[in-house]
Amino acid sequence: MSKSVRRKPSHGAVAVLVEDEKFLVIRRSRLVRAPNMLCFAGGTIEIGEQPEETIVRELKEELSLDATAVRHVFQNRTSWGTLLEWVLVERHENSQPIANPAEVSEWMWLTASELLDRHDLLPSVPDFFWAWATGQLEMPERAGTPESKWKFIKPNGRLVN
Numbered sequence: 001m002s003k004s005v006r007r008k009p010s011h012g013a014v015a016v017l018v019e020d021e022k023f024l025v026i027r028r029s030r031l032v033r034a035p036n037m038l039c040f041a042g043g044t045i046e047i048g049e050q051p052e053e054t055i056v057r058e059l060k061e062e063l064s065l066d067a068t069a070v071r072h073v074f075q076n077r078t079s080w081g082t083l084l085e086w087v088l089v090e091r092h093e094n095s096q097p098i099a100n101p102a103e104v105s106e107w108m109w110l111t112a113s114e115l116l117d118r119h120d121l122l123p124s125v126p127d128f129f130w131a132w133a134t135g136q137l138e139m140p141e142r143a144g145t146p147e148s149k150w151k152f153i154k155p156n157g158r159l160v161n
């Protein structure tokens with residue numbers, strides 16, 4: 001969520017950090033676009049950057065977290081036209097998140113089911129879990145197994161029972 005030179009059209013990268021079936025989630029600060037919403041850490045890909053570099057930089061800026069990109073897992077486009085690159089990351093041993101209040105008001109570890117129960121998510125987050133549940137992306141064992149009910153999460157929508 002830095003304010004430096006941007007590439008147009010908007011192209012962003014999202015950090016997927018999962019341990020023991022819990023995903024690292026941030027609440028966006030009230031000072032940024034989509035204030036107070038829950039999402040994964042990430043931000044705009046700057047000129048000359050690879051998505052893997054963007055998410056390492058954004059994890060440092062938003063959460064003071066040291067992490068390594070593992071692999072690109074997914075790509076999608078938001079309803080407002082931003083192309084998103086989803087990158088699996090691992091945090092460095094002993095590196096703990098500390099929220100930068102200019103960008104992040106809090107962080108939390110949530111299971112996918114806990115996440116999908118929330119009503120304050122950026123719409124790309126249920127889209128990501130829908131894609132996982134429908135076999136469009138591969139996640140490591142530590143992420144657990146996608147639940148079949150997530151297949152009923154409509155893209156940009158909520159869980160349909």
Ligand SMILES: Nc1nc2c([nH]c(=O)n2[C@@H]2O[C@H](COP(=O)(O)OP(=O)(O)OP(=O)(O)O)[C@@H](O)[C@H]2O)c(=O)[nH]1
Binds near residue numbers: 034122
């Ligand atoms: N950080 C983050 N951004 C996401 C997610 N899902 C999603 O659609 N986005 C979108 O990706 C774009 C870039 O994210 P951002 O808002 O955190 O980053 P930024 O300040 O560098 O970019 P911006 O000021 O152009 O919006 C925004 O349009 C944001 O809404 C997500 O899970 N995490």
